[in-house]
Amino acid sequence: MQTRLILKVLGFLLIIFSVSLLPPLLIGWFDADGTHLVFLQSWIAVLVLGALMWLPNRKKSDDLRIRDGFLIVVLFWLVLALSGALPFMLAENPHMSVIDAVFESMSGLTTTGATVLTGLDALPRSILYYRQQLQWLGGMGIIVLAVAIAPVLGVGGMQLFRAETPGPMKNNKLTPRITETAKALWYIYFGLTVLCAMLYFAAGMNLFDAIGHSFSTLAIGGFSTHDKSIGFFNNPLIDTIAMLFMVIAGINFSLHYLAIRRRSLRQYVSDSEVKAFLLILATLSVITVTLLILEGTFEDTGVAIRLGLFQVISIATTTGFTTNNFSYWPGLLPVLLIISSFVGGCAGSTAGGMKVIRVELLLRQGRREIDRLLHPNAVLPIKLNKRPVPDSVINAVWGFFALYVISFVSLGLLMMMSGSDIVTAFSATAACLNNLGPGLGDVANNYQSISDAGKWILSFTMLLGRLELFSLLVVLTPAFWKR
């Protein structure tokens, strides 16, 4: 462990993060509601903390080792969640307790979208903007951003990059240089966000809402500036735009990169993960809409289609926007939707969940075992996009799946121990582990009723989901700390 080097990188990342406190500061100053002081204090605190870590160690330059990389990523997310919570604690409205503020900040950064706040419409605009921005930064990853703007991390940057980006195969760089890859990802992310904001604005949102919602849409976050979420606008056009961009953000960003570079959409058509992703969304939509119509939940068929489609896409991509409280929907629908969030979006997207590609590989592996019973001597490689997948990847996917299930079950049990009923406990764990947001039971709208212990558990769960288990769990193993 190279403590001073780790401190240097952490300090540096914090200094970069501190810049993100300036836009809400400006908004608070513009609105003259007194919140600019909150953000000024937070900015100075984060900046000073970062400088204290960076300055004494800035001359340290050594290659980051594997362990350093993991530790930096985990520590950074922790420090970020804590320092990101500062404005929530310092502000008069909302004046949040430590755990509530950390929960809110963690939920923002991990793009979960679970909130303990109500009465959003009455909050200062600076705080609302800040929440949306947290999601946006966490979506593509603030470490990826740091790698993009600070080439100094060098090969070590690659380490950090891989610990933060989702998906089972992380060796597919878009460009030779990691800095360029990170830049390309952020350009696309930024471009799509701008486009989304303009469309929201054109569809009738005001500028503030348009920008705020474009942040949480592209990040697949789910925070809104209104208690009623997207349902507040009650505008079919806005629903459609949101659905479109949730799907786009749920697709692997390397495909967007290739599509832009080669100016063709062929990449999407030939990618098996995207096909599976769209197939899953389509199947879920058909089931949901059919059931809603058959059960007569909504009087109007058009409304059923609109609300059904929106909720399927919002939950299955792990966004968590709501236009209707789906926990009251009939039959299997609430549970079906929560389960669909386990699959989540594509690898390399901003979505949570286990990722479509992993599920696809698991299913094909299962299929292979059945085929093997029929043809005991057959050589049956598992192929993805016409290429055989190395066994090491498949093993890693199995390991991931096993840990995911174990994490879900044990964290759910812990939640029950902390005082939640079974539906609330397990749906909240699923919603946090998959970075989804809304759950069922007591957490269908917000997480206020969860006990403090429960909120700490869920905060950990959100981070576990965002870092895709391994990066966080490896730091928790005793072997990691042995010399």
Place this chain on the structure above:
Amino acid sequence: MKIIILGAGQVGTSVTEILSREAGGDITLVDIDEERLSLLQNKFDIRTVHGHASYPDVLREAGCDDAELILAVTNSDETNIAACQIASILFNTPKKIARIRATEYVSEERLFAEGGLGVDDIISPEQIVTTELLRLIERPGALQVLDFANGRIQLVAIKAYDDGPLVGHHLRALKDHLSNIETRVVAIYREGEAIMPDGDTVIEVNDEVFFIAATEHIRDVMSEMRKLDKPVRTIMLAGAGNIGFRLAEALEQKNYKVKLIEHSPERATEVSKHLKRTIVLVGDSADEELLKMENIDKMDVFCAITNDDEANILSAMLAKQLGARRVMSIVNRTAYADLIERTMIDIAYSPKQATIGSVLPKFRTGALEAVHSLRLGTAEAIEAIALDDQSSKVVGRRIDEIPLPKGTIIGAILRGEEVIIPHHDTVIVNQDHIILFVQEKKHINDVVALFQVSAFFI
């Protein structure tokens, strides 16, 4: 500059390692060995593509459309040629360099001319390693011998012994000892530390002295540092790989008595077909009985050149123990090369450095003729051409007016056919070939920039 390197073998990896650390070297490495690629990708900031190097699809995926340079260094000449040809037909890649081993191809010049195979430049690292080893064998006492200006000028590293006439004297005395010979001592390493030499520096025993002189004077200068060994007659080589075979071939042409040990009977049979007078022995180069039976104690030089560093080092030590006069070993791992410097092995030669030295000038545009690594890559010697240009920082200036970085010395100048050992008031003219010694590698970019008309990389 976007560079695609085909083949992640010795050469491909070495070049990747160097270029990926320099700004502007965007490298995509292609190979069929997926495990090797993921290993390298974890080590260096590069992109890797898995596939057959000459397939158009693979080249396309590697970004051949907008790559500026392709370096084809796979194991197969044919793959290298095919890849260059495909790149020039399908992707119009501006520059294509291929490694070609077989002299059968290389000797047909028209193949590589305009409108030929699409290969703009051929590199042959094995050839260079062979030549350098040959020079080391032929110059007993030298630790490193580098050619400049088409062999007119050489840079030699030599260890000073107490039987050398100059040892224990000021460098200034060199002029009196060798009245009509001009030479320049560019660096002295004493116990691993570099000393900037001037007239008052006293040469001590065990100093490593680097000097530059016209090739015909090298022997005289060397004899000032140590009593020269008697000329080499008998040589034993261990390992009949590409380099071992070429070296044996070159040595037997020069009438040395060569014995070549190879452990694989098939390979031994194969090379024995092509060699005329060399005795090819099948066996283990670390087999004491075999070495004794073949009179290792009568050998002037024993040179271990297998692919296996450990085997090389051990067999060279064994040979020395058994009485070989001078033993050499090629060592690829830099860590080992440092380790064995103080053992009984006389010369540890790193083919990696030579390889890189032969390839790197192709990547650097403009006025660079040659780049050679010294002392395991900590120092470099370069040959640059002074080109007259409005902005030139060298042409028309006196040497003491050129802003050279610290530790950099101009050792020699080739002007037309004349070798000049410059003094502080020598004025550089257009088209001078200047041989510089750069003590610290980090200054190399500054030095190159002095001679550059455009930027370091295109």
